[in-house]
Amino acid sequence: MDKQKILVLGTGRSGVAAAKQILAMGGEVIFFDKNPKVEDRALLSQFKKKDKVSLIKGKLLASDLLHINASVISPGIPLDEPYVKMLSTAQIPIIGEIELAYQSSKGKLCAVTGTNGKTTTVSLIGEILKSEYSDTHVVGNIGNPFTAEALETEEQSATVCEVSSFQLETIVDFHPNVSAITNITPDHLDRHKTMKNYIAVKESIAENQEEEDSIVLNYMDPELRKFGKKRSLKPKVLWFSSEEEPKDTKEKESLFLRGDTFYYKKEDKEEKLFTTKDVHLLGKHNYENILCAVGVGLKMGVPMDKIIKVCKKFKPVEHRIEFVRERSGVKYYNDSKGTNVDAAIQALRAMPGPVVLIGGGYDKHVDFDPWVKEFKGRVKYLVLIGETRNQIAETAKKNGFQNVMFAEDMDEAVKDCAAYADPGDYVLLSPACASWGMFKDYEERGRIFKDCVKNL
Missing domain, CATH: 3.40.1190.10 (Mur-like, catalytic domain)
Incomplete structure (x- = not known):
């Protein structure tokens, strides 16, 4: 990539890492982010002054593609985005990080x-x-x-x-x-x-x-x-x-x-x-x-x-059925990495006793029925957060599960769980949903859950 101009789509962690590799190989980086509010200074501060890095934000024009040799796309960007299609039309190679x-x-x-x-x-x-x-x-x-x-x-x-x-x-x-x-x-x-x-x-x-x-x-x-x-x-x-x-x-x-x-x-x-x-x-x-x-x-x-x-x-990784603490005979587990139905089912099955469960989050258009059907004999109460809470609540009631509560944030959800859990119960955060909307990522969601548990 020596002396080549590479368009990097996305200014997040993977985009910045890709840019640094391109620069180390002698290339020039032009970032594009469709968010017009991306801060130039914050992005460019991650690079050296001598680095050939620039930023286009808001809208990508056909004229911006002149002399671009290739593009690197961040995984969070769908391939059917109009500006990605524009690159294909211009026959500019698109590869991932x-x-x-x-x-x-x-x-x-x-x-x-x-x-x-x-x-x-x-x-x-x-x-x-x-x-x-x-x-x-x-x-x-x-x-x-x-x-x-x-x-x-x-x-x-x-x-x-x-x-x-x-x-x-x-x-x-x-x-x-x-x-x-x-x-x-x-x-x-x-x-x-x-x-x-x-x-x-x-x-x-x-x-x-x-x-x-x-x-x-x-x-x-x-x-x-x-x-x-x-x-x-x-x-x-x-x-x-x-x-x-x-x-x-x-x-x-x-x-x-x-x-x-x-x-x-x-x-x-x-x-x-x-x-x-x-x-x-x-x-x-x-x-x-x-x-x-x-x-x-x-x-x-x-x-x-x-x-x-x-x-x-080997011990469990953070945010995957991670033991947080025991309080008043109740054990708290952080499974924020349980971002889909199957992962949440597996976490639920791993709990050896009655569960007070926190679920809900970003809507990825999936069917929650298989998860809810696992509640029988396992889940005592379900506390829901995020944009999918109404959908999950309706699915739960359709399947005969009535002990459903809504919470506005993680702190309220944890306090509700602590109030309803009895000694010998397990409080489990395993949302069956992505974190976006309420949290930056599943890691932030898990850390906030752990902080709320430790502050009880």
Whole structure:
């Protein structure tokens, strides 16, 4: 990109990281943000005075595209935005931040996608890789843009990248040595429109892989079981399962949970790894995350004894079924990362006692019925916040659940929960919705929840 002019769409974390990589490679950056209120000074203060950086905001004109060589789009920007279509019409190449990073990164790369479990799985994989590789990078949708570290990688580096469906929409040559898909359930249909589109985008993580590569797939997911058996799929499949041993597959290698014990099987030889009592993570969905991480670690060349040691030490990541405190016999858990229905269901199932639940948030046009049907025998009271609260309340009442309350903010929601919870109950923030509208992101929502709990 030496001396090339690159248009960076979006001025958030990933856009800034992409710009810094472009500048480090000798390019010039022109930012575009459709928000006319973006502060020039705040943005440009993140760069050196000598850096060739400028900003266009509000509206992108055809004349602004003169001499632009390529564009890098932030994952939060839909591809059907009019100004993105204008770039396509002008035949200006459009790539995403992870594609930009991949094209200049070195070493071994593994990438993880899926509807739920990505962050926990990637965090665990990162710790597994660190036990074997002295130079390990944990990047992507986990909060650390790939572009922020791509130029620091070397031939002996190992990188694990959490990849969202938004990021996969703009890959070109992105080619992980090992890929993994944790699961596929309805999410982001406001952007992808149909489940068929969403599934295809998730499965595209393997589109550039070859026969010498590997993909780790969830045997219990119907869509992934079909995908893993496609003749067109080139990488070798390593199956994992939390309910039954994978069978009727051409692969003779798998990871599975039998009873409370994790197993690794190759050919006809079984190896006991550890039990559910040996790990700190709660719930079946987390056991799947562990199995997936073990599989990726193996295929990245980490010895099993090191993998086992890391799995036994690993603790839950922030905002994913994270224990906050116990007060008056009530335990409080922060699952702000539960931004969709399936994730919220898994968190609810992980609670070992009666639950007072906080839900609601940004509307991603999903069906809340499967979540509400899990309330029976589990949820005592439901406290709702955000723009979906009326929709969720109606869904709850339609399914026979009447104990519903509304709160105007997180502080009120937490205080309502504390008032209605009895000793032995669990207060759980697991919203089944994105955070936008009330909060900057799920991390801010989780931090505010924890502060409110600690201030009780």
